[in-house]
Amino acid sequence: MKTTRWYGIIFCLIFSACERTVELDIPYEGDKLVVNGFIQPDSVVYLRVTRSQPPGGSEFPEVRSARVELKAGAEILPLQWQVIGGKGYFVSAKPAKPGVEYNISVSAAGLDTVTARDTLPRKPLLAEPFAQAGGNRVKFVMKDIPGADYYRFRLFKGAKNGNGETTPVERRLYRFDPSYNNSFTDMLTENYLESTLIADDRFDGRELTIVMQTKDVNIKDDILLLEVTGLTSNSWLYLKTLEVQTLNEGNILIDPSKVYTNVVKGYGILGGVNAARLEVTVK
DSSP states (O other), X not given: OOOSSOOOOEEEEEETTEEEEEEOOOOOOOOOEEEEEEEOBTSXXXXXXXXXXXXXXXXXXXXXXXXXXXXXXXXXXXXXXXXXXXXXXXXXXXXXXTXXXXXXXXXXXXXXXXXXXXXXXXXXXXXXXXXXXXXXXXXXXXXXXXXXXXXXXXXXXXXXXXXXXXXXXXXXXXXEOTTTOGXXXXXXXXXXXXXXXXXXXXXXXXXXXXXXXXXXXXXXXOEEEEEEEEEXXXXXXXXXXXXXXXXXXXXXXXXXXXXXXOOBTSEEEEEEEEEEEEEEEBO
């Protein structure tokens, strides 16, 4: 995880064929707790707790001894420590449910106690998926509910699991087709992407027909899985600023960017997400 801090930059100033290296000393505010967790409905909550490091650090040590309290409204949700994929998480015993605010408090010896809170966003409304074999377009309808909403779009190759459900296997690169998506004019690009973050400013409360153009020129008889994830403002700001930092990384002509955090006195994110998936059978 990349913490929300300024990274040291080394860059060169070139004048009259003379090169000089200048090192910028970026102040370090001291070690802080870093908490990361996305809350989604009907899933247990996974919270990862680490300690921040000075600029240049590449490893963020786990704080297994941290005291973590997670509340769903007034109810305290029990947590247990689990190692998943070689990383440790504090995992809730109960799944998250809509309609309540989630609050966390995390403390550890020698570090400030941190807090964060968020809710669950609305689930996107998707319908009428369509894709034709031999083409490279995926079409669907999305109905936006009035009020501020934030979305992340992704497209996967899908496969059936043992229960007959379609699950994502690998991401498909896509872009929004410039011939159809007038509401996404600021997102139109020649590049094919793995995901796109969009706010509903230009289509609040409207029903849209959205067309994705896949990088694969010829869609075969595969099962495609469309995923549109509803985000809270906290989740949106975190993912958007993380995207900007990733795009700018290594560019010495751009000021270093900070990743948004809603963790008070610390770093990281506690964010609500709510994904809607739509199977697209290629015909």
